[in-house]
Amino acid sequence: MNKDLEKIHKEIERYREKIKYDTVDYPIESICRRFENKKIIIPNYQREFVWTIDKQSKLIESILMGFPIPFLFFYEDKDKGILEVVDGAQRLQSVYFFLENKLKLEGLKKLKSLNNCYFNDLPEKFKNKFENTALRVILLEEKTNNEFRKEIFNRLNTTSQKLEPIEVLLGTYADEEFIEFLKRCSKNEKYKKLCPISLEKQKKKENLELVLRFFAYSDSLDEYDGKVTNFLEDYVKKNLRDFDKERLLKNFENMLVFVEKYFPNGFAKSKSSISTPRTRFEAISVGVNLALNENKKLNTNIEEWLESKEFKKVTTTDSANNKSKLVERIEFVKNKLLGDNIHHDIRI
Incomplete structure (x- = not known):
């Protein structure tokens, strides 16, 4: 039994050593600028953008109402000076499209007065609030290699059933x-x-x-x-x-x-x-x-x-x-x- 416990301990520790991360908050405006400047990239193992207008709009509505948003997962590549999206590409792009006036809100059930509105149609106060809203990011460190980033992607998207x-x-x-x-x-x-x-x-x-x-x-x-x-x-x-x-x-x-x-x-x-x-x-x-x-x-x-x-x-x-x-x-x-x-x- 002691040998089994030792084996369990070593096996868990071996994997825990390979996944290192920190938690940081990024204002929406900062994330979107970095995404636009290709300082945040979406790797090819991510799905194409598939969210509907209604789904994008509901996310924006949630942010404007002050609801907490699920964590984004990024990987920091210090050599290239970029952040790679491991999970959250659909949310990131939705926020970016809205900030860039490329998304017209539709199907809102709570903030009905914002239906058919773009970002520029918001009162100045709420434009600033939206831009300054912090999105919480799990930042995977460089020790987390490509294999484990894909494993994280796999597990997150299997349990949440967001992907086929x-x-x-x-x-x-x-x-x-x-x-x-x-x-x-x-x-x-x-x-x-x-x-x-x-x-x-x-x-x-x-x-x-x-x-x-x-x-x-x-x-x-x-x-x-x-x-x-x-x-x-x-x-x-x-x-x-x-x-x-x-x-x-x-x-x-x-x-x-x-x-x-x-x-x-x-x-x-x-x-x-x-x-x-x-x-x-x-x-x-x-x-x-x-x-x-x-x-x-x-x-x-x-x-x-x-x-x-x-x-x-x-x-x-x-x-x-x-x-x-x-x-x-x-x-x-x-x-x-x-x-x-x-x-x-x-x-x-």
């Missing part, structure tokens, strides 16, 4: 080679044309998640247990630095060429669709890839089943992440393409 699981995953491993590979694939022009994704979903990294799902299900479908987040993270971890880039890219590009040639609407339901259902993308992309890798001579008479009740049934969103449902829709497409009716030698 894919955003936390991509943020945690942002600088890894495999994540950069996924990003490049998601910017493929053919992919973007065939797989329309709404701007709102793009901001939440849906385009990247679909690419990741394509590779993960194509490579490791047998290992899938119905827990998508864990499955995708395990696949990313397995491929962080050691992955067959040439093979994966070839599979991705060959699949896109086939879909462009034989699926009239790409992955979408219609030519006018502004978004692509995940179930449909998974069925078509993975089904096509598995079929191409099994036999280049495929049945390309696709329209006979693409609009069928059977295909619509297997691509329903009900219990979409259930393993049997996932396998069923992928196998449906794969088997239709490998069928015995009309075959063409596909040259890719």
Whole structure:
């Protein structure tokens, strides 16, 4: 038992030594000026700005009413003379947009007279109060390395549920080679044309998640247990630095060429669709890839089943992440393409 206690003590201390921080207060005006002058930066593992006008407005209303605001987390890079935002990028940018008269307040429930107002519309007294309001910052010291900053980001955003699981995953491993590979694939022009994704979903990294799902299900479908987040993270971890880039890219590009040639609407339901259902993308992309890798001579008479009740049934969103449902829709497409009716030698 004593040995166990000693082990616990050492393990806790080892991690505590790696995370050093201080608590400081910065006036809003000072934070915004430093942000504008790039003395405060938002690293690439942070999400894009996605807060709605109403959400930004509610934050500003809370500040004007004197309510306490959740801590911001910054990392101090003394060599570069900058502060890096670890958590709080959405709040920081909202405050900055308001101070710069780029945010018009909307949907306020308490300070209703401020609806449709910009910062410059405030009485001078409250302009000064707003600028002088101190935001409390947890300032991580230089000892807190990049790995632990990402871990803090991961834990803060997992417990507060501010991010989609894919955003936390991509943020945690942002600088890894495999994540950069996924990003490049998601910017493929053919992919973007065939797989329309709404701007709102793009901001939440849906385009990247679909690419990741394509590779993960194509490579490791047998290992899938119905827990998508864990499955995708395990696949990313397995491929962080050691992955067959040439093979994966070839599979991705060959699949896109086939879909462009034989699926009239790409992955979408219609030519006018502004978004692509995940179930449909998974069925078509993975089904096509598995079929191409099994036999280049495929049945390309696709329209006979693409609009069928059977295909619509297997691509329903009900219990979409259930393993049997996932396998069923992928196998449906794969088997239709490998069928015995009309075959063409596909040259890719």
